[in-house]
Amino acid sequence: MEIIESIAELREALRAKKAYSKTSGFVPTMGYLHAGHESLMKKAREECDLVIASIFVNPTQFGPNEDFEKYPRDIQRDSELCRRAGVDIIFHPQPHEIYQRNASTWVEVEGMTDIACGAMRPGHFRGVTTVVAKLFNIIMPHRAYFGEKDYQQLQIIKRMTRDLFMPITIVPVPTIRESDGLAMSSRNSYLSPTERQAARVMPRALQVARDAVDSGVIDVSEIIAQIEKCVAAQSMATLQYAVIVNPETMEPLRVTTGEARLLAAILIGKTRLIDNIPLIPKAAAPGSI
Amino acid sequence: MEIIESIAELREALRAKKAYSKTSGFVPTMGYLHAGHESLMKKAREECDLVIASIFVNPTQFGPNEDFEKYPRDIQRDSELCRRAGVDIIFHPQPHEIYQRNASTWVEVEGMTDIACGAMRPGHFRGVTTVVAKLFNIIMPHRAYFGEKDYQQLQIIKRMTRDLFMPITIVPVPTIRESDGLAMSSRNSYLSPTERQAARVMPRALQVARDAVDSGVIDVSEIIAQIEKCVAAQSMATLQYAVIVNPETMEPLRVTTGEARLLAAILIGKTRLIDNIPLIPKAAAPGSI
Numbered sequence: 227m228e229i230i231e232s233i234a235e236l237r238e239a240l241r242a243k244k245a246y247s248k249t250s251g252f253v254p255t256m257g258y259l260h261a262g263h264e265s266l267m268k269k270a271r272e273e274c275d276l277v278i279a280s281i282f283v284n285p286t287q288f289g290p291n292e293d294f295e296k297y298p299r300d301i302q303r304d305s306e307l308c309r310r311a312g313v314d315i316i317f318h319p320q321p322h323e324i325y326q327r328n329a330s331t332w333v334e335v336e337g338m339t340d341i342a343c344g345a346m347r348p349g350h351f352r353g354v355t356t357v358v359a360k361l362f363n364i365i366m367p368h369r370a371y372f373g374e375k376d377y378q379q380l381q382i383i384k385r386m387t388r389d390l391f392m393p394i395t396i397v398p399v400p401t402i403r404e405s406d407g408l409a410m411s412s413r414n415s416y417l418s419p420t421e422r423q424a425a426r427v428m429p430r431a432l433q434v435a436r437d438a439v440d441s442g443v444i445d446v447s448e449i450i451a452q453i454e455k456c457v458a459a460q461s462m463a464t465l466q467y468a469v470i471v472n473p474e475t476m477e478p479l480r481v482t483t484g485e486a487r488l489l490a491a492i493l494i495g496k497t498r499l500i501d502n503i504p505l506i507p508k509a510a511a512p513g514s515i
Numbered sequence: 516m517e518i519i520e521s522i523a524e525l526r527e528a529l530r531a532k533k534a535y536s537k538t539s540g541f542v543p544t545m546g547y548l549h550a551g552h553e554s555l556m557k558k559a560r561e562e563c564d565l566v567i568a569s570i571f572v573n574p575t576q577f578g579p580n581e582d583f584e585k586y587p588r589d590i591q592r593d594s595e596l597c598r599r600a601g602v603d604i605i606f607h608p609q610p611h612e613i614y615q616r617n618a619s620t621w622v623e624v625e626g627m628t629d630i631a632c633g634a635m636r637p638g639h640f641r642g643v644t645t646v647v648a649k650l651f652n653i654i655m656p657h658r659a660y661f662g663e664k665d666y667q668q669l670q671i672i673k674r675m676t677r678d679l680f681m682p683i684t685i686v687p688v689p690t691i692r693e694s695d696g697l698a699m700s701s702r703n704s705y706l707s708p709t710e711r712q713a714a715r716v717m718p719r720a721l722q723v724a725r726d727a728v729d730s731g732v733i734d735v736s737e738i739i740a741q742i743e744k745c746v747a748a749q750s751m752a753t754l755q756y757a758v759i760v761n762p763e764t765m766e767p768l769r770v771t772t773g774e775a776r777l778l779a780a781i782l783i784g785k786t787r788l789i790d791n792i793p794l795i796p797k798a799a800a801p802g803s804i
Contacts, residue, residue, distance in 0.1 A: 331678035
């Protein structure tokens with residue numbers, strides 16, 4: 227496994243390796259890797275001859291009052307995880323490598339970036355799409371792997387790739403969870419032991435919504451009210467948003483009679499957790515009458 | 516020469532042809548081709564094994580009150596010119612092919628798009644960078660050819676390509692002019708014979724500026740005043756803008772002591788003409804003391 231910091235060296239290495247690789251897979255990350263990232267890398271390893279992972283804490287996707295500076299970093303541990311997962315090349319650039327002098331080009335997806343995390347974090351998704359477009363152009367993979375945990379991001383990346391005709395297949399990978407249901411996230415490391423206990427409200431709230439839909443509730447405002455009640459019962463938690471949307475366009479829904487995705491963000495102390503699940507309406511559930 | 520309308524067919528044709536081509540060159544156009552486009556195609560022909568030209572009147576780079584509908588089109592004549600110039604493939608898509616249902620992704624260069632044509636035509640350059648990014652991703656050429664007549668566009672495309680690490684070399688090609696100095700443009704076809712005579716004010720105004728610089732004037736406001744006076748002398752002409760900028764960043768200059776580019780737009784009746792020239796300060800001119 228190689229760890230490469232410069233674009234020129236990366237391109238050189240890719241040229242050499244791609245000559246005898248039929249398919250290349252790319253896993254973009256911000257590092258501080260966990261089992262979720264590992265599952266992306268393992269899937270890439272299964273499907274591709276050449277696997278490239280990037281570790282880059284992208285400054286442009288953090289707001290001015292967000293956690294860019296204190297975002298956790300541990301390249302040593304990350305390298306070990308990548309090696310175990312079968313990664314061939316780690317791309318680990320410094321910000322000035324990706325954002326050159328006078329860099330002023332942005333890639334932006336409109337509309338579906340305005341709700342949920344997009345509404346809470348202005349400019350966040352613009353930073354994400356811009357850096358992913360840059361990384362795609364540098365690496366030129368056949369396939370790129372994104373976790374469903376960042377569901378809105380996944381859909382935005384799919385839209386960008388489609389709209390700009392990037393010749394890359396976006397592969398969604400299911401969320402990996404702790405044994406109590408909390409979705410794996412690098413930001414879980416911010417949680418104190420008490421907060422970690424309190425964070426169990428997130429999977430509980432999602433389950434409340436799923437139970438409601440399973441019991442036949444289709445009215446979104448009623449489902450959201452049940453989520454609010456569930457989160458309110460945990461004094462350390464604040465519901466930042468809970469929305470039920472069309473899983474492809476991110477348009478908010480009023481009723482869950484078709485394909486729907488629940489997205490939620492909860493603050494536990496200062497730590498922001500996000501998660502999401504599909505909601506399958508009763509009539510559409512397999513085996514239902 | 517093939518004329519292809521669909522992206523899928525184009526990709527199929529490119530796959531076949533690229534297998535035995537070392538370099539591919541791309542000339543994006545809006546059609547209604549003239550000797551300026553021809554010079555781009557001939558340069559591509561000289562430098563590349565495979566030459567692709569696109570003919571696409573891109574709706575997103577026209578403002579709501581601009582000439583999208585009446586922009587001149589003549590695919591028969593254009594095909595003949597392409598054939599003579601040695602083009603291998605013409606890509607001639609319909610708008611719905613390039614802008615699919617729910618298309619919502621934009622590529623935007625900030626800052627250098629705010630002045631000159633960018634100030635006059637809000638959203639214009641966003642439309643240009645977006646369509647060029649799409650065409651680049653569809654065609655994936657090694658080299659792409661842009662005329663210096665649209666100088667600000669050329670610099671914006673260079674910036675976009677650099678910032679997004681697109682693996683494409685942007686090749687600038689000098690402006691082709693009529694015998695009286697008017698830059699070739701598809702929009703010249705809008706001019707009545709009287710207007711065509713009046714349009715000579717554009718090369719005259721550029722020459723006035725060059726003469727001023729040659730005679731030692733370095734103050735931009737003085738040079739612009741001379742241009743204004745020159746244009747005012749032609750009753751059919753209205754100066755829309757004249758700016759002297761850093762040729763790479765498009766930042767307005769106050770003095771022409773270093774590299775500088777003069778950009779101007781003049782209305783002749785309802786027809787908008789643009790042009791530009793480099794201004795070489797006396798001290799920097801070759802052979803000067």
